[in-house]
Amino acid sequence: MSQSFPQGVLRAIRSAIGTAGRVALHEPSFAGREWEYVKDCLDSTFVSSVGAYVERFEAALAEYTGVRRAVAAVNGTAALHVALRLAGVGPGDEVLLPALTFVASANAVAYCGAVPHFVDSDEWTLGVDAAGLAAYLAEVATVRDGAAYNRGTGRRLAALVPVHVFGHPADLEPLAALCDQYRLVLVEDCAESLGSLYRGRHTGHWGRLAALSFNGNKVITTGGGGAILTNDTALADRAKHITQTAKQPHRWAFFHDELGFNYRMPNLNAALGCAQLERIDALVEAKRRLAARYHAAFAGVEGCVIFAEQSYARSNYWLNALVLAPDRARERERILEATNADGVMTRPVWTLMNRLPMYRDCPSMTLTGAEGLEARIVNLPSSPALGM
Numbered sequence: 001m002s003q004s005f006p007q008g009v010l011r012a013i014r015s016a017i018g019t020a021g022r023v024a025l026h027e028p029s030f031a032g033r034e035w036e037y038v039k040d041c042l043d044s045t046f047v048s049s050v051g052a053y054v055e056r057f058e059a060a061l062a063e064y065t066g067v068r069r070a071v072a073a074v075n076g077t078a079a080l081h082v083a084l085r086l087a088g089v090g091p092g093d094e095v096l097l098p099a100l101t102f103v104a105s106a107n108a109v110a111y112c113g114a115v116p117h118f119v120d121s122d123e124w125t126l127g128v129d130a131a132g133l134a135a136y137l138a139e140v141a142t143v144r145d146g147a148a149y150n151r152g153t154g155r156r157l158a159a160l161v162p163v164h165v166f167g168h169p170a171d172l173e174p175l176a177a178l179c180d181q182y183r184l185v186l187v188e189d190c191a192e193s194l195g196s197l198y199r200g201r202h203t204g205h206w207g208r209l210a211a212l213s214f215n216g217n218k219v220i221t222t223g224g225g226g227a228i229l230t231n232d233t234a235l236a237d238r239a240k241h242i243t244q245t246a247k248q249p250h251r252w253a254f255f256h257d258e259l260g261f262n263y264r265m266p267n268l269n270a271a272l273g274c275a276q277l278e279r280i281d282a283l284v285e286a287k288r289r290l291a292a293r294y295h296a297a298f299a300g301v302e303g304c305v306i307f308a309e310q311s312y313a314r315s316n317y318w319l320n321a322l323v324l325a326p327d328r329a330r331e332r333e334r335i336l337e338a339t340n341a342d343g344v345m346t347r348p349v350w351t352l353m354n355r356l357p358m359y360r361d362c363p364s365m366t367l368t369g370a371e372g373l374e375a376r377i378v379n380l381p382s383s384p385a386l387g388m
């Protein structure tokens with residue numbers, strides 16, 4: 001019996017996840033000491049800006065990623081905002097980042113008073129197209145006095161923010177080389193990539209700074225939360241300072257020595273984070289197992305592939321992505337219809353940033369790769385429990 005393409009996709013998904021019931025796109029898993037640590041936190045009354053879990057969580061993050069310092073923040077967007085400020089991004093600067101990302105990446109740039117400058121993504125990494133960006137910068141950027149400028153707008157090009165989309169590491173080596181050449185600060189958006197390795201090391205290592213997210217749908221969650229990663233201890237100290245209202249330590253006096261933010265992660269959230277991080281290896285393994293099941297289930301389905309990690313990467317497979325062949329792009333809405341109607345929560349990838357009203361007039365390179373991906377990606381249920 002022949003069946004329609006969307007029905008074939010639905011069948012393959014059901015066969016990979018092994019359940020006939022409703023499935024969410026991504027649900028957290030609390031199977032460790034979450035209750036114990038959160039209860040301990042409540043019992044102590046130190047639920048907010050004082051308490052031991054925040055520092056413990058920061059130390060555990062640094063140890064796990066191998067990045068020297070981690071500074072917890074109230075969410076991933078705030079962490080990225082602080083990372084960009086500490087990268088020297090300010091009003092009137094431009095920041096290069098992919099158009100294919102979650103809106104928070106661009107918002108953090110705008111919070112600095114800077115202008116997002118959108119770059120293309122490639123089909124093999126889902127991240128910034130390094131070769132395309134090299135050609136583009138050769139055309140539009142000029143370096144003088146140790147800084148790059150956009151020839152068209154005259155504004156300084158301050159930083160590049162690669163995003164590790166769905167947990168898959170962008171090809172960081174050529175991007176880092178471009179940053180050297182054009183004196184751009186590399187700031188990694190690792191919101192989705194905790195647990196992913198690029199050439200054997202955790203993402204977050206390659207940038208001067210990086211941002212993580214612990215929102216409820218990410219690899220591990222603190223309810224809401226984020227962190228700044230950096231190997232530069234002076235920057236880490238600055239991050240700690242400005243995320244705590246830039247208050248000078250003193251037994252009673254309130255003296256704030258610069259513009260700071262109330263971006264500190266509450267102790268209650270950090271307690272949850274400590275328990276989650278203890279289980280990250282198991283969570284990543286479960287997600288990789290689920291990805292392998294998707295690959296097997298879709299092996300016989302023509303016209304689409306499950307996005308697979310590059311040979312340079314070991315991905316956390318945060319969110320599995322079905323990539324339709326170009327001639328199947330028109331089936332995307334029908335796949336979303338068929339799956340969601342059946343209780344399988346699927347989602348299209350984000351609308352490209354340059355299509356959103358607040359970023360419509362931002363500078364941008366030609367986005368052929370990103371536009372192709374935007375039309376062809378369907379994200380599949382990826383909760384770690386599905387791979388356990």
Ligand SMILES: *Cc1c(COP(=O)(O)O)cnc(C)c1O
Binds near residue numbers: 075104226
């Ligand atoms: C989740 C996410 C963020 C922001 O994290 P929040 O904790 O939700 O503020 C930033 N960038 C990307 C790519 C994300 O997926």
